[in-house]
Structures are given as C-alpha cells and as structure tokens.
Amino acid sequence: MKRLCLAAAAAFALAGCDQLPDDMSTVSDALDIPEIADGDISQETMVNVTRELSSDEFEGRMPGTPGGEKTVALLIEEFRKAGLEPGNNGEWVQDVPLVEITGKDFAPLTITDPDGDAASDMTLQFSTDWVGVSYKENVETNLEDSEIVFVGYGIDAAERDWNDYEGVDMTGKTALILVNDPDFSSDSLEGTFGGKAMTYYGRWTYKYEEAGRKGAAAALIVHDTEPASYGWNVVESSWSGPQAYAQRGPNAPQMTDMNGWVQKDVARRIVEAAGQDFDALVEAAKKPDFTPVPLGLSVSTSFRNDIRTYSSQNVIGILPGTERPDEYVIHTAHWDHLGRCTPAPDGDDICNGAVDNATGTAALVALAEAQAKAGATARSLVFLAVTAEEQGLLGADYYAANPVFPLAQTVGGINMDAFQVAGPAKDVTVVGPGKSQLDAFLEAALEADGRVATPNPKPEAGYYYRSDHFAFAKRGVPMLYIDGGEDLVEGGREAGAAVAKDYTENRYHGPKDEFNEDWDWSGVMGDLNLFYRLGRMMGMSTSWPNWNDGDEFRATRDADCERSETGC
Numbered sequence: 001m002k003r004l005c006l007a008a009a010a011a012f013a014l015a016g017c018d019q020l021p022d023d024m025s026t027v028s029d030a031l032d033i034p035e036i037a038d039g040d041i042s043q044e045t046m047v048n049v050t051r052e053l054s055s056d057e058f059e060g061r062m063p064g065t066p067g068g069e070k071t072v073a074l075l076i077e078e079f080r081k082a083g084l085e086p087g088n089n090g091e092w093v094q095d096v097p098l099v100e101i102t103g104k105d106f107a108p109l110t111i112t113d114p115d116g117d118a119a120s121d122m123t124l125q126f127s128t129d130w131v132g133v134s135y136k137e138n139v140e141t142n143l144e145d146s147e148i149v150f151v152g153y154g155i156d157a158a159e160r161d162w163n164d165y166e167g168v169d170m171t172g173k174t175a176l177i178l179v180n181d182p183d184f185s186s187d188s189l190e191g192t193f194g195g196k197a198m199t200y201y202g203r204w205t206y207k208y209e210e211a212g213r214k215g216a217a218a219a220l221i222v223h224d225t226e227p228a229s230y231g232w233n234v235v236e237s238s239w240s241g242p243q244a245y246a247q248r249g250p251n252a253p254q255m256t257d258m259n260g261w262v263q264k265d266v267a268r269r270i271v272e273a274a275g276q277d278f279d280a281l282v283e284a285a286k287k288p289d290f291t292p293v294p295l296g297l298s299v300s301t302s303f304r305n306d307i308r309t310y311s312s313q314n315v316i317g318i319l320p321g322t323e324r325p326d327e328y329v330i331h332t333a334h335w336d337h338l339g340r341c342t343p344a345p346d347g348d349d350i351c352n353g354a355v356d357n358a359t360g361t362a363a364l365v366a367l368a369e370a371q372a373k374a375g376a377t378a379r380s381l382v383f384l385a386v387t388a389e390e391q392g393l394l395g396a397d398y399y400a401a402n403p404v405f406p407l408a409q410t411v412g413g414i415n416m417d418a419f420q421v422a423g424p425a426k427d428v429t430v431v432g433p434g435k436s437q438l439d440a441f442l443e444a445a446l447e448a449d450g451r452v453a454t455p456n457p458k459p460e461a462g463y464y465y466r467s468d469h470f471a472f473a474k475r476g477v478p479m480l481y482i483d484g485g486e487d488l489v490e491g492g493r494e495a496g497a498a499v500a501k502d503y504t505e506n507r508y509h510g511p512k513d514e515f516n517e518d519w520d521w522s523g524v525m526g527d528l529n530l531f532y533r534l535g536r537m538m539g540m541s542t543s544w545p546n547w548n549d550g551d552e553f554r555a556t557r558d559a560d561c562e563r564s565e566t567g568c
Contacts, residue, residue, distance in 0.1 A: 031437060032543040033444045039370040039532035043525055049078060049362035053335070054354035054515045061353060062339025063098065063312035063387045063395075071335050072313045075385050078365045079317035083372030087316030087382060088404050094314040096387055096398045097247040099307060103133055103141070103240075106303040109262075111270055114145070114298055120273040124266060130220070131239040132260030135208075137248065137307055143258055145298040146174040146217045150271065152285030152292070153178045154207040154219070159555055160192050161288060168292045171215040174299050176267065177207050180227035182286040184460060192288065198462030200474060200552045202227075205465070212255040218299070219259050222267040229461040235261050244391035246398045247309065258301070273297065312336075312387040314395050316404060319371055321539070323378040326566060328405045329538040330382045330413035330477075331367060331531075332396060332468050333360035334389030338509060348511040355503065355513050359419035361385055363528055370532055377539025379411060386468055389417075396468035400475050408560045408567030411538055412438050412478040412545055414531055415469035421519040422499040424526050425485025427454045432464030435553075436478040437545035438538075445533040449526070454486055476557035478545050480534065484527055544568040 052058075052074065059067030076092045086092045106126040113120040124130050134141040152164040154177035162182075181202040183191035193199050200206050204221055211219035225231050239261065248255075262270075271278040274295035284290050315335070321327065337353030352358075368383045382405060386395035400407065428446070430453045433439060446453055456463060464470065469479035486496040507513040538545075544561075546568070547554040561568040 031440050031545065032541045033441055033537055034540045035448070036445075036533045036536045036540070038529055039367075039536070040373055041366055041370040041525060041528050041532060043521055045369055046362050046366045046524065046528065047521060049365050050354060050358045051515045053358035053361055054352040056350055056352070058352075060339035060341070060351045061335060061337045063336050063391070064310040065339055067339065068312060068336065068387070072315055075315040075335060075361070075365070079315065079368060079383065082317070082365055082369040084317030084319055084368050084383060087318040087384070092315055092317065094316055094399060094402075094404060096312045096314055096395050097309065098244055098312060098388060098394060099137055099247045099309050100242050100244050101134065101137065102242045102306040103303045104306065106132075107301050109299060109301045111148075111273065112145070112298050112300070113296070115296075120297060122269065122273065124262070127236055127240060129266050130260055130262045131236060132218075132220075132258045132301065132303070133239055133243050134258050134305060135245055135248070135255050136257060138305060139307065140302065140304055141258055142302045143174070143218050144300050146172060146300070148174045148176055148270065148295045148297050148299050150176045150276075150281055150293040150295055152290045153180070153182050153201070154210055155182075155201045156210055156214075157201055157552065159550060159552070162192065164285070164290060164292060165210075165214050166291055168294070169215070170211070172217045174218040174220060175211040175214070175216045176270070176295070177211070177219060177221050178282065178285055179204070179221050179224055180460075184227045189459065194459075197459035198465070200465055203462055203465045208256065208259040209253065212253065215254065217257050219256050221261050222264055223261045224264050227460075229458070232263060244388060244394060246394045246401075270297065271295065312395065314387055314399050315385040317368060317383045319368065319376050319381040319383075321378050321380040322376050325380050326409055327379040328382050328410045329377075329379055329535055330384055330405075330410055330472070331364055331416070331535060332384045332386060332413060332472075333357060333364045333416040334387070334395065334468055335361045335385045336387050336390055336395070338390055341509070341511060344511040351509065351511055352514050354515045355420065356418040356508065357389070357416075358515070359421070359524065360416040363416045363419065363531065366528060367532055367535065371535065374536070377536055379539045380405075381535060381539050389468055393468055393471050396471035400471040400477075406564070406567060407472070407475055407477050408564035410472070410477050411541075411568070412436075413469065413472060413480070414534055415467055415479060415481045416531065417467045417481075418483075419524045419527060420484040420499060420503065421516075421521060421524055422484065422488060422496065423520045424489045424523040425451075425496065426487045426489060427452045427485035428527065428530065429454050429456060429483040429486055431456045431481040431483060434548065435464070435551050436547045438478050438480050441534055441537050441541075441545070442480060442482070445530055445537060448533060449530055451485070451526075451530070457486070473553055474556070476547075476553055476560045478547055478557070482527075482530070484523065488523075
C-alpha cells in the first residue's frame with residue numbers, strides 16, 4: 001500500500017542536496033505534522049547513564065569483551081526501568097555474529113602486460129603503494145592475472161541516467177575507480193550528484209558493493225586527499241591490521257575477492273603504462289557519456305587471512321503503539337567504543353567514549369523514559385542500541401539486513417551520535433539536509449523550540465553516510481541525523497568552533513574522552529527535547545514521509561512500498 005504526498009514530493013524536488021527548501025510551508029501543509037508539547041526528560045537519567053557507561057569499569061565498551069557484556073546488561077536494565085518492553089519477540093537483544101579478518105603475508109601487487117611488454121611491468125609494495133583486504137572468510141586470497149578496467153567513478157545510478165559500467169562484462173576483472181562523485185570539485189551544491197556534496201555513490205562502501213554486483217574479482221579505489229577528505233596515512237592505518245565485519249550468510253550479496261586502494265601517482269603510472277592519459281580519463285569520467293576503458297594490463301597479488309568469529313548484541317526496546325502498532329518509528333545510537341587503546345602520556349589506556357557515544361546511548365534511555373511517561377503514541381516507538389559502530393556500522397547494518405520490524409513498516413527514524421556538552425546553542429547542525437520529507441518534521445520541531453537549522457559545513461566529506469542511520473537509509477528508510485549546534489548562546493560560532501576543535505584534537509577516539517562532573521548539560525537537554533518532539537511527531541502522524549525525488553534512496557523505498565501490503 002502506497003500513501004505518498006505528491007505536494008510534498010514536488011516541493012522537495014525543488015531543493016538541492018544538502019540544503020533545506022527555502023519555503024517549507026507547502027511541504028508542512030501537505031504532511032500530517034501534529035503539534036507536540038515539550039517532554040519531561042530527566043537530566044538525572046542522562047547524567048547517570050553517561051557517567052556509568054563511560055566509567056573505567058566498562059573498559060571502553062568494546063564488543064566481544066567483558067566491558068561490552070556489562071554494557072548490554074546495563075542497557076537491558078535501563079530500558080526495563082524506562083518502561084519499555086523487550087523488542088525482539090520477547091527478547092531484549094538481537095545477536096550479531098561478527099568476524100575479524102586479519103590479512104598477512106602480502107605479496108606485492110604486480111602489474112603485467114599479457115602480450116609480454118616488460119616495459120609495462122610494475123611491482124607495487126603493500127602499505128606504501130597499495131592496501132587491500134578481503135571481505136570473504138577465506139584463509140587465502142589469490143588474485144591472478146585479472147584484467148584492469150578503468151571504470152571512472154564506478155557508479156551505476158539509473159535514476160540519474162549514469163552507468164560507468166556500460167557495455168563491459170566485469171566478471172573476473174579488476175575495477176580501477178576514482179574516489180568521490182563526478183562533480184565533487186563544484187563550488188556549488190548543484191549538479192547530477194549534488195555538486196560538492198558527496199552522495200552515497202561517492203562513498204567507498206558503495207563502490208566496492210557495486211563492483212561486487214558487477215562480478216569483479218577486485219576493486220581498487222584511487223586515493224586523492226581532497227576528494228577523499230583524508231590522507232593516505234588514514235587509508236594505510238585503517239586498511240591494515242584486523243578488520244571486523246558482520247558474518248556473511250548463505251544469501252549474502254556477491255562481493256569481490258579483494259577490495260583496496262592505490263596511491264594516485266601509482267594509478268597514474270598504471271594508466272600511462274597502458275598508453276592512456278590519466279588526466280584525460282579523469283576528465284572524461286566526469287561526463288555522463290563516459291564508457292569504461294579496458295587498460296590491457298593484468299594485476300596479481302596474494303595474501304593469507306587469520307579469521308576469528310565472535311558475537312555481540314544489539315539491544316532493542318519498544319513502546320507499542322496504541323492505534324497502529326505495526327508501524328514503527330526508530331531511534332538509534334551505538335553503545336560501543338574502542339576498548340583499550342594507545343595510552344595517554346599519563347598511562348591511561350582506556351578509551352572511555354564519554355561523548356562518543358555514552359551520551360547518545362544515555363539519550364536513548366532518557367527519551368524512552370520520557371516517551372513512556374507521556375504515554376504511547378499511535379505508532380510504536382523503537383529504541384535500538386546498536387553494537388560495533390566503530391568497526392564499520394556493523395550492528396546497525398546487521399539489524400537493517402535482518403530487521404525485527406519490517407523496513408517497509410518503519411516510518412523513519414532519528415540517529416544520535418556524540419552530544420557535545422557545551423551549553424545551549426541557537427541552532428542544530430543538520431547532516432544531510434534536503435534529502436527527505438522528514439525535513440518538514442524537523443522544521444516544525446525547530447520552530448516550536450525557537451531554533452534554526454545549520455547545514456552540514458562540510459557536505460563534501462559525506463558525513464551522512466558514516467553513522468548508523470545510513471544502514472537504514474541505504475535500504476530505503478528515511479532517517480534524520482542531527483548534531484549539536486555551532487552557534488552557542490554564549491560565545492556564538494567562534495565558541496562553538498573552539499569546543500569542536502578542542503574535542504577533535506584532544507579527546508576524540510582517545511583516552512581523554514572522559515566524563516566530567518562539571519559539564520553544562522543545558523544544551524544537551526535542549527537537543528533531547530528536539531529529538532523527543534520529532535519522535536513523537538512521527539509517532540502520532542498518519543503520514544509516510546519519503547525521500548525527495550532524485551535522491552539515491554528514493555527508488556529503494558518506492559520498490560519496498562510497492563511490495564508491502566501493510567506498510568508505506
């Protein structure tokens with residue numbers, strides 16, 4: 001059953017990616033957006049749960065450790081106390097089977113000419129020239145004489161009339177792929193792929209998945225610091241050592257044997273050894289009439305994999321709806337952090353993750369408590385604390401691939417990740433605005449709170465595709481991702497930027513992300529009231545907000561809705 005608001009869809013179609021429509025009134029009038037009073041949200045709950053989760057007793061909340069087990073036990077008890085019911089068919093948890101794959105004994109990446117031209121041969125060293133991993137649970141990975149095909153940005157997007165794989169059979173071949181989107185260098189947010197704002201098609205996750213769907217044996221992304229938004233040092237450190245994944249079931253999507261990166265100058269050498277002009281190919285790849293270019297060269301490598309399997313848990317609570325309990329509004333936050341990590345100068349080696357993300361996890365508890373206190377909404381409200389976000393959104397992705405509540409019956413949701421405890425702000429930062437009709441709900445909630453939305457200041461970095469809500473979004477469920485504001489009541493944007501800079505440089509993913517008894521929680525409580533209002537608006541509404549026309553997730557949602565008899 002499909003219940004779409006055409007007036008709303010038309011209004012949103014006028015808005016570009018990563019910006020809100022100038023006039024939201026048409027959209028708001030077309031959707032059922034109820035007025036919601038402020039919530040009775042307990043600051044005591046928020047503070048106490050954050051303090052406990054980030055204490056040394058929990059050892060950094062690493063999945064698969066005693067600290068992770070303690071976290072799950074605490075969340076079950078807190079959800080129960082908040083007034084929720086077990087969310088997984090009478091159980092509080094969803095088991096998440098995980099696998100850790102550690103590559104070793106890497107042979108060089110060799111480039112050869114099948115016709116025997118030795119001048120084209122290259123021997124590329126692991127770590128300095130290239131990195132690679134396997135997502136498959138095989139003890140050995142062997143890539144042998146795989147033909148290299150330059151496939152531009154590696155995108156197949158029918159809704160944008162774009163296919164970089166047009167006319168080529170990639171079976172057994174290696175895709176050489178540019179990072180980001182074709183129009184990332186734009187100065188505006190206008191373009192086939194949202195201008196400088198990265199879309200899902202620009203993320204390395206998509207590029208590897210698409211290459212796998214095409215039957216490629218391997219995918220190599222060309223690293224370039226500006227469009228990647230990070231240097232080779234980040235690639236080198238992130239893509240070596242243990243890599244954690246959700247275990248692949250028998251019906252898992254097809255994947256490549258190897259996914260990796262090469263330095264830009266290495267890619268240039270490969271392309272030029274094939275007699276092609278690298279810069280000319282990059283320019284050609286920015287145009288919709290681009291066609292893939294077989295390079296006439298082969299690539300080979302091999303390495304071994306150590307494999308460890310283990311499990312963790314998502315924690316799920318539900319406040320059943322009173323009128324339409326089979327329609328769901330989801331709230332997400334990740335409970336995990338990094339466990340023990342590189343010691344600080346004082347010897348502290350526990351990454352406590354107080355801000356990231358004990359605050360977001362505590363927010364789930366505080367919001368659940370407030371919603372239960374106010375009484376159930378017409379739709380069911382789901383509170384999902386997911387595991388293994390820091391290892392690649394694994395818990396969220398596992399839930400979205402194996403949903404307890406059908407995704408076609410999930411109206412939409414809110415993700416909460418790392419509240420900055422910096423006092424009240426006049427605004428909130430909206431990561432990925434202009435993507436769905438949920439923006440109309442957000443606009444109404446902000447107006448009720450007397451606040452405004454600030455678009456993501458770095459749309460080219462693709463932050464919308466880097467947190468747990470993305471696992472739902474790419475499967476069609478509209479999701480909001482909102483960060484704390486930058487324009488602080490005391491000190492304005494300069495003070496807000498200073499707080500963010502201090503946290504990023506001195507505490508983020510380090511042992512000093514610790515609970516502070518002197519924190520000013522007033523800004524966080526204001527943000528929680530916004531989340532409370534949003535959740536309750538969606539829970540009481542009769543509307544099914546969709547993605548905007550042309551958004552990369554619209555077709556997936558529409559297809560899901562067409563198949564569903566009871567959902568969207």
